[in-house]
Amino acid sequence: MPTMCDYPQQFEPDSLGSFSxxxxxxxxxxALPQIVLQEAQQAIARAPGTNISVLGVSHRSQWFRDVLDETEDNIRDLLNVPSKYRVLFLQGGGTMQFSMVPMNMLRGAGKCADYLTTGYWSEKAIVEARKEGTVNEAWNGKANGFCDLPAPDECNFTPNAAYLHYVSNETVEGLQFPYLPGLQEIPRVCDMSSDFLSRPIDIGSYSLVYAHAQKNMGPAGVTIVIVEEEVMHRAPENIPSIMDYRLFAQHRSNYNTPPVFAIYTMMLVTRWLKGTVxxxxxxxxxxxxxxxxxxxxxxxxxxxxxxxxxxxxxxxxxxxxxxxxxxxxxxxxxxxxxxxxxxxxxxxxxxxxxxxxxxxxxxxxxxxxxxxxxxxxxxxxxxxxxxxxxx
Ligand SMILES: Cc1ncc(COP(=O)(O)O)c(C=O)c1O
Structure with a gap:
C-alpha cells in the first residue's frame, strides 16, 4: 500500500536556484510572481540605472522619485483612478488604517460611522473607530460564526453617517463581498488588504480604500491609500502629523523615509500586471x-x-x-x-x-x-x- 511519503517531492531548486x-x-x-522575485533579487545586487543596491538608494534621489511616480501611474492605469483621488504610499499596514481612517474622517465630524463586522479583521477595525467617535455596528456576523456576509437589505445603515467601513475580503474566514454594500449617499471606506489589484473595482464608488501590499502586490512594508481629495481635506487639525493623509499628499508620499524596497517591488508587480497579465x-x-x-x-x-x-x-x-x-x-x-x-x-x-x-x-x-x-x-x-x- 502506498504511504504518505509516496507523493512526488517537489523541493528541487530550478536552474536559477529558486524553489519554483x-x-x-x-x-x-x-507568493509573488517568479519574474518579480528575480528582478527584485537583481536590484538588491544593483538597482537598474544605478551602481548600488536598491536597499541603499536614497529616498530623496530622482531614481526613487521615478519609482514612486511610475508605481502611482501604474495603479492609476490599472484601476482607472479619477484625478480627484490621491494615491498615497504609507506604512503601518492595514492595522494603522484602522486608526487613521476614524482619526481623519470621524474625529470631530459630529456624526456616527457605520461599520460592518464580518470577520476577524473588521472586528479589529471597529475597536479602533470607537476610540475616535460614535460608531453604529450596522451588521455583525459573529453569532453565525462569521460563515456568512449580510444580504444587501440586511444592514442597519445610518442615513447621514460620516462613512461606512467594511472589509471587502475577510482573509481569515475566506468571505468576499460580491456586491457593494451601503447607501449611495454615504462615503464608502473599504479595507481591501486581501483583494486589492486582484480584480477591477470602480474607485468612484468609494471615498477611501486602503490595502497593505503583502497579499497581491508586494512585500510587507507599504500600504496604499486611495482617497478622494475633498474628503481628505475635511480632516480635523488636531491629528498627529504621521496620521494625517494631507501631509503625505503634500509631500507626494515622501514625508518621512518610505519603504524604498517594498515600493520598488510593488512597481515591479504593477508592471507585471499591466504587461504580462x-x-x-x-x-x-x-x-x-x-x-x-x-x-x-x-x-x-x-x-x-x-x-x-x-x-x-x-x-x-x-x-x-x-x-x-x-x-x-x-x-x-x-x-x-x-x-x-x-x-x-x-x-x-x-x-x-x-x-x-x-x-x-x-x-x-x-x-x-x-x-x-x-x-x-x-x-x-x-x-x-x-x-x-x-x-
Ligand atoms: C483584510 C485585512 N485587514 C487588515 C490586516 C492587518 O494588516 P497588517 O498586518 O498589515 O496591519 C490584515 C492582515 O492580514 C488583513 O487581512
Whole structure:
C-alpha cells in the first residue's frame, strides 16, 4: 500500500536556484510572481540605472522619485483612478488604517460611522473607530460564526453617517463581498488588504480604500491609500502629523523615509500586471479560475474537505476549509508541506486549512494542490478500508 511519503517531492531548486516547484499558499506575506522575485533579487545586487543596491538608494534621489511616480501611474492605469483621488504610499499596514481612517474622517465630524463586522479583521477595525467617535455596528456576523456576509437589505445603515467601513475580503474566514454594500449617499471606506489589484473595482464608488501590499502586490512594508481629495481635506487639525493623509499628499508620499524596497517591488508587480497579465480584467479571470478549481476539488470530495464560508460569499482569494477531524487536518498539513505545498495552515484564531490564491499564485500551483488533495483523500480512504486510520 502506498504511504504518505509516496507523493512526488517537489523541493528541487530550478536552474536559477529558486524553489519554483514549491508552491506558496501563505495568507500573507504571500507568493509573488517568479519574474518579480528575480528582478527584485537583481536590484538588491544593483538597482537598474544605478551602481548600488536598491536597499541603499536614497529616498530623496530622482531614481526613487521615478519609482514612486511610475508605481502611482501604474495603479492609476490599472484601476482607472479619477484625478480627484490621491494615491498615497504609507506604512503601518492595514492595522494603522484602522486608526487613521476614524482619526481623519470621524474625529470631530459630529456624526456616527457605520461599520460592518464580518470577520476577524473588521472586528479589529471597529475597536479602533470607537476610540475616535460614535460608531453604529450596522451588521455583525459573529453569532453565525462569521460563515456568512449580510444580504444587501440586511444592514442597519445610518442615513447621514460620516462613512461606512467594511472589509471587502475577510482573509481569515475566506468571505468576499460580491456586491457593494451601503447607501449611495454615504462615503464608502473599504479595507481591501486581501483583494486589492486582484480584480477591477470602480474607485468612484468609494471615498477611501486602503490595502497593505503583502497579499497581491508586494512585500510587507507599504500600504496604499486611495482617497478622494475633498474628503481628505475635511480632516480635523488636531491629528498627529504621521496620521494625517494631507501631509503625505503634500509631500507626494515622501514625508518621512518610505519603504524604498517594498515600493520598488510593488512597481515591479504593477508592471507585471499591466504587461504580462494584461490588466485587472485578465487577472480577475485567472483568479476566478484558480478559486473555481480549488472549490470544485472541495465540493467533489463528498464532505472530506468542508468549507465554512457560505457558498455565495466564498472568497476567490482565501479558500478556508476543514477535514473531518483536527488530527486529519494536522496530517494533511504535514503531508502537504512535505510534498511542497507550504503556507496552508489556517489563521491561528480558527485553525483548519487556508489556501490563499493571491495574484502571485499560478493556476498550475492550484491544479497541483487539487491533485494532491485528491491523492490525500484517496490515501485516507485506503487507510479506512484497511482499518488503520486513527482519527
Ligand atoms: C483584510 C485585512 N485587514 C487588515 C490586516 C492587518 O494588516 P497588517 O498586518 O498589515 O496591519 C490584515 C492582515 O492580514 C488583513 O487581512
Amino acid at each position: 516547484d514549491v508552491h506558496n499558499f501563505s495568507g500573507g506575506p504571500g 494584461g490588466g485587472l480584467v485578465e487577472m480577475a479571470d485567472i483568479n476566478r479560475c484558480k478559486a473555481a478549481t480549488l472549490y470544485k476539488t472541495i465540493d467533489e470530495s463528498d464532505g472530506f474537505y468542508r468549507c465554512r464560508a457560505s457558498k455565495r460569499y466564498r472568497s476567490n482569494m482565501n479558500a478556508c476549509f476543514d477535514l473531518p477531524t483536527p488530527s486529519l487536518t494536522d496530517k494533511f498539513l504535514t503531508s502537504a508541506e512535505r510534498a511542497g505545498f507550504v503556507g496552508l495552515t489556517g489563521h491561528r484564531s480558527i485553525g483548519g486549512v487556508r489556501a490563499s490564491l493571491y495574484n502571485g499564485v499560478t493556476l498550475q500551483a492550484v491544479q497541483n494542490l487539487s491533485e494532491f488533495m485528491r491523492w490525500f483523500r484517496s490515501q485516507m480512504d485506503n487507510d479506512d478500508r484497511a482499518g488503520v486510520r486513527n482519527g
